[in-house]
Amino acid sequence: MESSGIREAPGRGPRVLVVGGGIAGLGAAQRLCCCSALPSLRVLEATARAGGRIRSERSFGGVVEVGAHWIHGPSQSNPVFQLAARYGLLGEKELSEENQLVETGGHVGLPSVTYTSSGGSVSLELVAEMSSLFYSLIDQTREFLHSAEAPAPSVGEYLKKQIREHVASWAEGEGTKMLKLAILNNLFNVECCVSGTHSMDLVALAPFGEYTVLPGLDCTFPGGYQGLTDRMAASLPTDVMVFDKPVKTIRWNGSFQEASAPGEAFPVLVECEDGGCFPAHHVIVTVPLGFLKGHLDTFFEPPLPPEKVEAIRKIGFGTNNKIFLEFEEPFWEPGCERIQVVWEDLSPLEDVAPELQDAWFKKLIGFWVLPASGACHVLCGFIAGLESEFMETLSDEDVLLSLTQVLRRVTGNPRLPAPRSVLRSRWHSAPYTRGSYSYVAVGSSGDDLDLLAQPLPADGKGAQLQVLFAGEATHRTFYSTTHGALLSGWREADRLISLWDLQAQRPGPRL
Numbered sequence: 001m002e003s004s005g006i007r008e009a010p011g012r013g014p015r016v017l018v019v020g021g022g023i024a025g026l027g028a029a030q031r032l033c034c035c036s037a038l039p040s041l042r043v044l045e046a047t048a049r050a051g052g053r054i055r056s057e058r059s060f061g062g063v064v065e066v067g068a069h070w071i072h073g074p075s076q077s078n079p080v081f082q083l084a085a086r087y088g089l090l091g092e093k094e095l096s097e098e099n100q101l102v103e104t105g106g107h108v109g110l111p112s113v114t115y116t117s118s119g120g121s122v123s124l125e126l127v128a129e130m131s132s133l134f135y136s137l138i139d140q141t142r143e144f145l146h147s148a149e150a151p152a153p154s155v156g157e158y159l160k161k162q163i164r165e166h167v168a169s170w171a172e173g174e175g176t177k178m179l180k181l182a183i184l185n186n187l188f189n190v191e192c193c194v195s196g197t198h199s200m201d202l203v204a205l206a207p208f209g210e211y212t213v214l215p216g217l218d219c220t221f222p223g224g225y226q227g228l229t230d231r232m233a234a235s236l237p238t239d240v241m242v243f244d245k246p247v248k249t250i251r252w253n254g255s256f257q258e259a260s261a262p263g264e265a266f267p268v269l270v271e272c273e274d275g276g277c278f279p280a281h282h283v284i285v286t287v288p289l290g291f292l293k294g295h296l297d298t299f300f301e302p303p304l305p306p307e308k309v310e311a312i313r314k315i316g317f318g319t320n321n322k323i324f325l326e327f328e329e330p331f332w333e334p335g336c337e338r339i340q341v342v343w344e345d346l347s348p349l350e351d352v353a354p355e356l357q358d359a360w361f362k363k364l365i366g367f368w369v370l371p372a373s374g375a376c377h378v379l380c381g382f383i384a385g386l387e388s389e390f391m392e393t394l395s396d397e398d399v400l401l402s403l404t405q406v407l408r409r410v411t412g413n414p415r416l417p418a419p420r421s422v423l424r425s426r427w428h429s430a431p432y433t434r435g436s437y438s439y440v441a442v443g444s445s446g447d448d449l450d451l452l453a454q455p456l457p458a459d460g461k462g463a464q465l466q467v468l469f470a471g472e473a474t475h476r477t478f479y480s481t482t483h484g485a486l487l488s489g490w491r492e493a494d495r496l497i498s499l500w501d502l503q504a505q506r507p508g509p510r511l
């Protein structure tokens with residue numbers, strides 16, 4: 001066995017590896033470092049940086065969030081909010097009690113302006129009417145959690161059924177009806193971004209209400225989200241973080257020796273892409289579900305039990321990307337916070353699938369206006385699904401050209417200056433992520449997320465926890481969020497800490 005080449009800390013405490021240095025892995029490592037059993041600990045991270053899907057880049061004279069954007073539900077029950085506040089990373093407004101008390105129900109607020117594909121704008125009243133209809137239906141979808149039978153398999157099918165009934169009672173002319181449906185279509189696309197899915201028809205209806213919304217008006221980090229994970233990584237003892245160490249295979253249920261620890265047998269051996277090997281008593285796996293789905297055949301040896309494999313296959317993991325456009329001068333009004341773009345030829349009630357290259361940009365929901373910094377004026381667009389994955393295959397020039405044409409068309413200004421530059425995320429192509437975040441897909445339920453979170457070996461005998469699972473996709477009610485990921489890391493660290501406490505109380509050798 002080729003050794004890791006990394007000197008292990010002296011002492012005979014339990015040896016723990018964490019695979020993945022996103023917020024789940026960092027949270028687990030921080031918690032373990034505070035534990036009195038003081039494990040010998042390493043976090044093996046495939047890339048050159050900590051943070052994973054929390055990724056802030058210095059660009060356009062400020063900071064842009066390539067990954068996580070908001071603290072969802074920033075209030076006292078949100079551990080990301082608490083940690084960020086403790087590190088002094090939030091501003092006065094974000095910390096205010098007033099902000100923490102806002103109940104949004106998880107709904108996206110109204111846009112400042114709504115442009116249409118024919119170059120006009122829609123009255124705020126009509127947008128508000130459609131938004132209120134859409135979110136009242138979304139609220140209804142959350143009511144089927146404990147009912148014996150949901151009225152439809154997916155959130156999308158339920159919404160469409162309800163909308164059809166509403167349309168039957170609309171008294172306006174054809175043109176207005178079509179515009180209303182086009183606005184609703186945009187709201188479906190917004191919801192696809194929220195759920196990280198291609199279509200709401202893929203999102204299971206019955207368990208949808210299990211996702212829990214915390215109070216508080218979503219807020220951002222003035223200096224960048226990554227300030228949080230940077231601080232977490234910096235708080236760990238030196239040598240704990242090992243970068244550029246992609247893990248290839250996790251061997252478990254074994255008995256592995258190491259020359260530097262004669263006579264000691266380790267049940268787990270983590271093999272890295274570069275040939276390095278790390279024997280351990282326990283490994284906490286925090287790699288994204290997208291990576292797990294793509295590497296199921298080789299990542300575990302022996303393979304995972306069939307029911308866990310099934311859960312990994314069934315839980316949804318889709319793509320949501322951001323496209324940042326930088327302008328010389330803003331074309332939007334001062335105070336504008338969000339621009340919505342509505343395609344008048346689209347309706348959620350009609351399933352048309354035009355060629356991706358001709359119409360990928362129609363899935364873009366519009367743009368958030370980023371706070372101006374100096375001479376930089378930046379819009380941040382969101383796009384989900386297969387169209388988003390297709391966008392990743394295009395060049396920057398193609399994306400910039402397409403979106404310039406879209407903006408000229410919807411503003412009715414054929415001479416609108418093209419953006420100065422473009423920057424975008426490509427989460428589907430990112431080899432150690434393979435998508436954006438998880439959702440409960442048709443055919444799966446919250447039980448699958450719990451199943452994914454179960455440690456191995458599964459028989460629970462001998463209290464010999466070898467492989468533990470954390471990461472956003474393992475949190476039943478906060479999946480897809482940074483706080484869900486952080487809590488999952490803490491959960492698995494606590495699982496080990498209580499194991500050691502239990503063993504300390506029993507007679508016999510301690511790990």
Ligand SMILES: Cc1cc2nc3c(=O)[nH]c(=O)nc-3n(C[C@H](O)[C@H](O)[C@H](O)COP(=O)(O)OP(=O)(O)OC[C@H]3O[C@@H](n4cnc5c(N)ncnc54)[C@H](O)[C@@H]3O)c2cc1C
Pocket residue numbers: 019020021022023024025044045046047050051052053054066067068069070071072245246247248286287288291320321322425427432433435436437470471472473479480481482483485
């Ligand atoms: C575009 C986008 C927008 C988002 N917006 C929000 C938001 O506004 N609010 C919010 O709460 N959440 C948001 N999220 C979700 C949030 O970012 C994630 O839920 C959270 O960061 C996941 O943390 P994690 O630790 O579970 O996984 P990750 O952050 O993905 O960490 C996993 C780590 O494992 C590493 N890894 C993978 N494979 C290997 C391997 N073989 N060996 C070693 N290391 C490996 C990866 O490099 C990565 O660093 C967003 C995500 C995206 C992509």
